[in-house]
Amino acid sequence: MAYDIEAVRQKYIGFETAKARGRYPVEYDAIRRHCHMVDDNNPLFIDPEYAKGTSHRAVLAPPSGWLALYFASLGPWPAVFEPLFPIVPTPGKRIVNMSQEVEWTARIRVGDHLSVTRRVADVFQKGITIDSEAVWIVAEAVITNQRDEQVCMIRNTLLTHRTPEEVAAAPGTGQP
Amino acid sequence: MNGKQPYWEDVEVGQDLEGFSVDITQRRAYLQVSGSQDWYPVHFDQGFARKAGHADTFMNTGFLQAALVRVITDWMGDDGFLKRLRFEMRRQQRPGDTMVCKGRVTAKREEAGECLVDLDVWLENEREGVTTPGTATVVLPKRGAAGDAA
Numbered sequence: 355m356a357y358d359i360e361a362v363r364q365k366y367i368g369f370e371t372a373k374a375r376g377r378y379p380v381e382y383d384a385i386r387r388h389c390h391m392v393d394d395n396n397p398l399f400i401d402p403e404y405a406k407g408t409s410h411r412a413v414l415a416p417p418s419g420w421l422a423l424y425f426a427s428l429g430p431w432p433a434v435f436e437p438l439f440p441i442v443p444t445p446g447k448r449i450v451n452m453s454q455e456v457e458w459t460a461r462i463r464v465g466d467h468l469s470v471t472r473r474v475a476d477v478f479q480k481g482i483t484i485d486s487e488a489v490w491i492v493a494e495a496v497i498t499n500q501r502d503e504q505v506c507m508i509r510n511t512l513l514t515h516r517t518p519e520e521v522a523a524a525p526g527t528g529q530p
Numbered sequence: 531m532n533g534k535q536p537y538w539e540d541v542e543v544g545q546d547l548e549g550f551s552v553d554i555t556q557r558r559a560y561l562q563v564s565g566s567q568d569w570y571p572v573h574f575d576q577g578f579a580r581k582a583g584h585a586d587t588f589m590n591t592g593f594l595q596a597a598l599v600r601v602i603t604d605w606m607g608d609d610g611f612l613k614r615l616r617f618e619m620r621r622q623q624r625p626g627d628t629m630v631c632k633g634r635v636t637a638k639r640e641e642a643g644e645c646l647v648d649l650d651v652w653l654e655n656e657r658e659g660v661t662t663p664g665t666a667t668v669v670l671p672k673r674g675a676a677g678d679a680a
Contacts, residue, residue, distance in 0.1 A: 390561060392593065
């Protein structure tokens with residue numbers, strides 16, 4: 355059955371998930387691991403004694419939308435990352451994140467407990483070199499803390515596509 | 531404190547942020563998985579990446595974002611506040627690359643009682659040039675004002 359982008363757009367744009375709470379509060383070691391990916395030794399993010407002496411009085415999470423989403427959404431094991439946004443049907447299951455925008459309204463401290471609501475902001479079809487039927491999804495996530503204050507809003511533009519093998523196996527489709 | 535606290539009055543348009551660089555090694559790719567908990571195989575499994583049409587594995591959103599955020603937070607001090615960050619992942623950082631992370635002040639303004647500084651931030655490597663261009667807006671304290679603690 356042919357993929358119907360108009361039907362998908364009509365059904366899924368504006369779709370919003372129920373608010374989900376992260377399994378654990380924001381914790382030290384996940385922040386340390388995140389910082390150490392890029393040799394970030396900022397004591398405000400990894401040293402509780404140092405952080406206690408600042409105006410924030412606690413270790414902060416670096417202002418990374420990825421990390422906020424991690425604390426707000428991870429929990430199940432094995433981790434659910436494939437596909438990133440499984441709600442919208444797409445011809446291909448390979449995903450590349452093309453851009454991200456994060457607007458911050460509050461800092462995240464160790465001990466905060468974050469939640470997330472996700473929303474499909476847009477879905478459209480635009481071919482790429484290896485797949486003429488690539489589908490793009492603009493996904494928004496609103497992160498809130500335990501006081502129900504908005505911490506940040508994250509907007510990702512995700513490219514979903516088929517592998518070259520899948521394109522070659524689909525008669526009548528393929529290279530643009 | 532992470533370096534000297536910059537104040538809004540002292541920032542000059544055109545000023546470069548210090549930045550840093552990291553070598554993208556296989557070890558760094560594993561640090562990426564540990565630090566981001568992103569288990570999507572395109573970021574560490576060469577066969578999976580090539581099957582999808584990529585030349586090699588490449589570093590993920592969480593890693594690239596952490597690098598851009600570090601450029602900003604190393605500079606803005608404990609009392610700076612990152613208000614907005616937008617970046618595009620146009621080209622890839624792959625094993626074998628040296629990722630160079632940079633930033634520059636593009637504007638400063640006061641808006642709705644906040645002292646704002648606009649930045650260009652970006653990642654580059656020798657193979658591709660700029661891979662990940664971004665823009666950011668930071669709130670900085672003014673001299674003599676009480677520290678912001680959102």
